[in-house]
Amino acid sequence: MNHILKASNYIDTLCVGCGPAGLALACIFDEEPTARGGKAFLALEKTEACTWHPNLLLANTDINHHVYRDLVTPRNPQSPYSFAMYLKEKNRLFKFGLLGRPASRFEWSDYMGWVAQKLGNKVQYNSAVTEIVPMLENGQLVGLCVKGDDFSYTTKKLILSNGSSPQIPEVYREYLGSHVFHACEYLERLNAFKGNIPKRWLVLGSGQSAGEVIADLIGKYGDVHIISLHRSIGFKIAQLGQFPNLVFLPESIEYFKGLDDQGRDRFFNHVKSTNYSGIDTDESQHLYSVIYEDEVIGRERLKMVVNTELLSLMPSGQGYHVTLRDSFTGAQSDYDVDAIALGTGYQQPIVPALLIQLDDFLVKDAEGGLVVGSDYKVKLHGCDDVHVYVNGLSERTHGISDAQSFSAVAFRAGAIYKSIQACSNAPIDYAI
Numbered sequence: 001m002n003h004i005l006k007a008s009n010y011i012d013t014l015c016v017g018c019g020p021a022g023l024a025l026a027c028i029f030d031e032e033p034t035a036r037g038g039k040a041f042l043a044l045e046k047t048e049a050c051t052w053h054p055n056l057l058l059a060n061t062d063i064n065h066h067v068y069r070d071l072v073t074p075r076n077p078q079s080p081y082s083f084a085m086y087l088k089e090k091n092r093l094f095k096f097g098l099l100g101r102p103a104s105r106f107e108w109s110d111y112m113g114w115v116a117q118k119l120g121n122k123v124q125y126n127s128a129v130t131e132i133v134p135m136l137e138n139g140q141l142v143g144l145c146v147k148g149d150d151f152s153y154t155t156k157k158l159i160l161s162n163g164s165s166p167q168i169p170e171v172y173r174e175y176l177g178s179h180v181f182h183a184c185e186y187l188e189r190l191n192a193f194k195g196n197i198p199k200r201w202l203v204l205g206s207g208q209s210a211g212e213v214i215a216d217l218i219g220k221y222g223d224v225h226i227i228s229l230h231r232s233i234g235f236k237i238a239q240l241g242q243f244p245n246l247v248f249l250p251e252s253i254e255y256f257k258g259l260d261d262q263g264r265d266r267f268f269n270h271v272k273s274t275n276y277s278g279i280d281t282d283e284s285q286h287l288y289s290v291i292y293e294d295e296v297i298g299r300e301r302l303k304m305v306v307n308t309e310l311l312s313l314m315p316s317g318q319g320y321h322v323t324l325r326d327s328f329t330g331a332q333s334d335y336d337v338d339a340i341a342l343g344t345g346y347q348q349p350i351v352p353a354l355l356i357q358l359d360d361f362l363v364k365d366a367e368g369g370l371v372v373g374s375d376y377k378v379k380l381h382g383c384d385d386v387h388v389y390v391n392g393l394s395e396r397t398h399g400i401s402d403a404q405s406f407s408a409v410a411f412r413a414g415a416i417y418k419s420i421q422a423c424s425n426a427p428i429d430y431a432i
């Protein structure tokens, strides 16, 4: 076992991904004096810098959480990595106070970049993790080898912070590429058109990303025509009321965890409109106004097609022919489009793809999913020496506030850090 600990590529705690969840964790490892050893913590991030959803960093977008719910404040209001400290250092503390609206997504991403820069060598960029290989001795799991194309590290404490995956409806998969793509690729795909922007678009979905893609296309290019396709009645306002949003309080995680499988499903359905398939009031008004004002001057750039599903999708000329069906009347309609943007949201597989080689060691619940503790530790068969955590990938077991939101990022990082400290082999100064 010791040869793993002594290996020159051994990292005590290794984190995959450095978005908000990974960054919040890196902050604690920097704040806590006992954890500052040279090899105590490393986050591997596949992109070249720490930005927040860079392909949807669009004009006129802002954050939908309170700025106190930053990377650290709920856990440690005295942390040097708070949004307030960022504003102070940028000399915008007072000016921000006068803004009278949430921080823009640009500013929030800049805040994250500011934190990442301060954490220096705790993050290694351009490092996509491609596989996690179990290390065995006498059939026992004694370590993990975390590999990418040009690196390999060993560890006994692994934290998956690699975020949710884009949800792609099956029918679009074979066409994915330059002209059919998920919204999470929006800006890079748009830039690749090099000014030769497709004119006829189909944009799927009723959530924030779909709304933002439409608003951006119309704002930038006067001559686009967009079919906005909805299975539902169209863009709804996200549930913004104070009472339903109490679900984002940390105590809600324990409540949710205590429910049985059926109860979790029911509860999730009760509260999902606080975070999913909804847009802001101003966004709704903007999109409605576009349609209305176009009608006044006798043109149409945006057509809402609601209560409707895709029947078929066929390549046609340089673009695609789509046949749609109204799910109430059964009436069909046909359109030719040049490009398709999928604002179809994100998903969390019940077992993260990166854990596939650990399958024999994973304890599974009745649905075949991971068993995850309150400390976000994944339950492994007969193994006390290797620890795997999920950081932002446990919506199924911990509820809506736990993933795809900033609400629990700081608290969750605190819980994981505390659990790691309690592991029998933590922490040692591994600087070799």
Ligand SMILES: Cc1cc2nc3c(=O)[nH]c(=O)nc-3n(C[C@H](O)[C@H](O)[C@H](O)COP(=O)(O)OP(=O)(O)OC[C@H]3O[C@@H](n4cnc5c(N)ncnc54)[C@H](O)[C@@H]3O)c2cc1C
Pocket: 016, 017, 018, 019, 020, 021, 022, 044, 045, 046, 047, 053, 056, 062, 063, 064, 065, 127, 128, 129, 130, 161, 162, 163, 164, 209, 391, 392, 403, 404, 405, 406, 407
């Ligand atoms: C457009 C948009 C706006 C949003 N706005 C808000 C908001 O205002 N408020 C809110 O609370 N929530 C918002 N969300 C929800 C969002 O999911 C969270 O804010 C937050 O980004 C979740 O952080 P995360 O670190 O868990 O995941 P992510 O932000 O997805 O970060 C995962 C990181 O892991 C990296 N990675 C992935 N795979 C690998 C790999 N194999 N190897 C190495 N690195 C890897 C990625 O590059 C990324 O940096 C928004 C989501 C979107 C898409």
